[in-house]
Amino acid sequence: MPAAAAPLRTAGRRALDLLVWGGLALVLIVGFRGAEIWRVGDLASGARNMATLGAEFVRPDFSDLGLYLGQMVLTLEMALWGSVLALILAVPLGLAGARNLAPAWLQQPARRLLDVLRSVPDLVAGALFVAAIGLGPLAGVLALALNTGGVLGKLFAEAVEAVDPGPVEGLRATGAAPLLVALWAVIPQVAPLWVSYFLYRFESNARSATVLSLIGAGGIGQPLFDAINAFAFDKASAIVIVILAAVTGVDLASQWIRARLI
Amino acid sequence: MTPTPQEPNALVVEGLSHSFGGVRVLRRISFAVRQGEMVALIGPSGAGKSTLLRLLAGLIPADLGTVSVLGEDVQREGRLAPRSGAVRARTGLIFQKPNLVGRLDLFTNVALGGVQALAPWRSLTGTWPRGLRAAVLDALARTGLADKAGRRASLLSGGEQQRGALARLLVQRARLVLADEPVAALDPVAAHRVMETLTALNRQDGLTVVVSLHQISQARRHCPRVIALSDGQIAYDGPTEGLDMGRLAQIYGPDIEAAVIA
Structure with missing residues (x-):
């Protein structure tokens, strides 16, 4: 049926654009004060402190290397288990949270649950778990698992929503039950993406686990924090180098796995 | 095998109407297809062929009317009838x-046709029983794909994938085939092989076939009966020989003569 040629941008559209961009500018200006961006000059005036710090950092003290390596391995173990527990959480929630697979009564609650899991930062969750089950790596592992589970679940659900519907409809049409359709038509399609997301989150958890140990969850962050507090920057430098090497190693390994799987 | 009037109906459609967003796509369609018939569904793009097939398959609920397949209701006046796998x-x-599921091999894809009838532990682990494996190999041989069983479906040609889908349908023990322009995206040779395979399933296994086609020559060659849709209504329903240029012009408009000759 013939439609009148509509103007590409109406006055209303333009007013809306102006409102959006103007609003964004306003938010940035207000935030300038709050975030103390005006203090950025202090970076220069503190140059001497920075120089002292830098000088210590170029002379790393590796005398406690054995301890650092042990703590680094512990940190990676935490990251690994946190990621695996997150995966166990994310697979069912990711399938249940996909609009094209689950009915609304299941999909909406699943998504909201993922929102909640994601909205609690792992540091906060870690502090809560330390209070609940005491100091130690398990508190960190659980904190990583919840937060990462929320993130992975959402990413998994979105990957499922983007699958080619053809094979799904095709298998559904053979009379296969929904669980079988998910297993045989959806998971093969999303598997490479899911693995990739999982590896990214594992890398990022290897970094997060370092920070988590600051709140008593064990791992390499504790000696790093102690060294900085004692102004032992040569030791801190050694620890940072160990962390850099480990995180780089994890990145390289997961890149290698990803390249082979996809 | 020409169906005799005594054959029971495979498909009965009564007063089927459907609209999308207030636009009537189908208007009070009624027809019946006897078991073992091979019927071409033709008509210009937008005439409602795909919608009709989706309604017959029970993928979407119709606004009005009933559809029953082999004596079981699919559509009941605006609702989908609940059907077992x-x-x-x-x-x-x-x-x-x-x-087909692109990342799975052809054998698995075809075996999935029988997955709804398996015990849960078999269907969840992909442990196909001997009978199913034999049925898959037989179906692959029937569709000319015996040497492709181990290939990933995504690496097969379009025509091979369509014949793989036909093999799956044999394993599924389907009695009615609804095919929505199965050869529109294929080159003439591949299209011919798919249509030949479909015809063989119709003749040898007694499968009832309703196939929508763009090429009138394919309808003429393979289907004894034609149902033509035009503007959401049945414009012709009868033997394919009755489709003369006058009738085609009523269905497709006056340019059809030049188009068919070209």
């Missing part, structure tokens, strides 16, 4: 885009 399995669907 076994009943749904009796209708096989083929789309223009092959709907």
Whole structure:
């Protein structure tokens, strides 16, 4: 049926654009004060402190290397288990949270649950778990698992929503039950993406686990924090180098796995 | 095998109407297809062929009217009738885009046709019983794909994938095939092989076939009966020989003569 040629941008559209961009500018200006961006000059005036710090950092003290390596391995173990527990959480929630697979009564609650899991930062969750089950790596592992589970679940659900519907409809049409359709038509399609997301989150958890140990969850962050507090920057430098090497190693390994799987 | 009037009906459609967003796509369609018939569904793009096939398959609920397949209701006046997996399995669907799972091999794809009838531990682990494996090999041989069993479906040609979908439908023990422009995306040779395979399933296995086609020559060559849709209504329903230029002009408009000759 013939439609009148509509103007590409109406006055209303333009007013809306102006409102959006103007609003964004306003938010940035207000935030300038709050975030103390005006203090950025202090970076220069503190140059001497920075120089002292830098000088210590170029002379790393590796005398406690054995301890650092042990703590680094512990940190990676935490990251690994946190990621695996997150995966166990994310697979069912990711399938249940996909609009094209689950009915609304299941999909909406699943998504909201993922929102909640994601909205609690792992540091906060870690502090809560330390209070609940005491100091130690398990508190960190659980904190990583919840937060990462929320993130992975959402990413998994979105990957499922983007699958080619053809094979799904095709298998559904053979009379296969929904669980079988998910297993045989959806998971093969999303598997490479899911693995990739999982590896990214594992890398990022290897970094997060370092920070988590600051709140008593064990791992390499504790000696790093102690060294900085004692102004032992040569030791801190050694620890940072160990962390850099480990995180780089994890990145390289997961890149290698990803390249082979996809 | 020409169906005799005594054959029971495979498909009965009564007063089927459907609209999308207030636009009537189908208007009070009624027809019946006897078991073992091979019927071409033709008509210009937008005439409602795909919608009709989706309604017959029970993929979407119709606004009005009833559809029953082999004596079981699919559509009941605006609602989808609840059907078990076994009943749904009796209708096989083929789309223009092959709907095999690309990352699985052809054998697995074809075996999935029988997955709804397996015990849960078998269907969840992909442990196919001997009978199913034999049925898969037989279906692959029937569709000329015996040497492709181990290939990933995504590496097969479009025509091979469509024949793979037909093999799956044999394993599924479908009695009615609804094919929505199965050869529109294929080159002439591949299209011919798919249509030949479909015809063989119709003749040798007694499968009832309703296939929408763009090429009138394919309808003429393979289908004894034609149902033509035009503007959401049945413009012709009868033997394919009755489709003369006058009738085609009523269905497709006056330019059809030049188009068919070209």
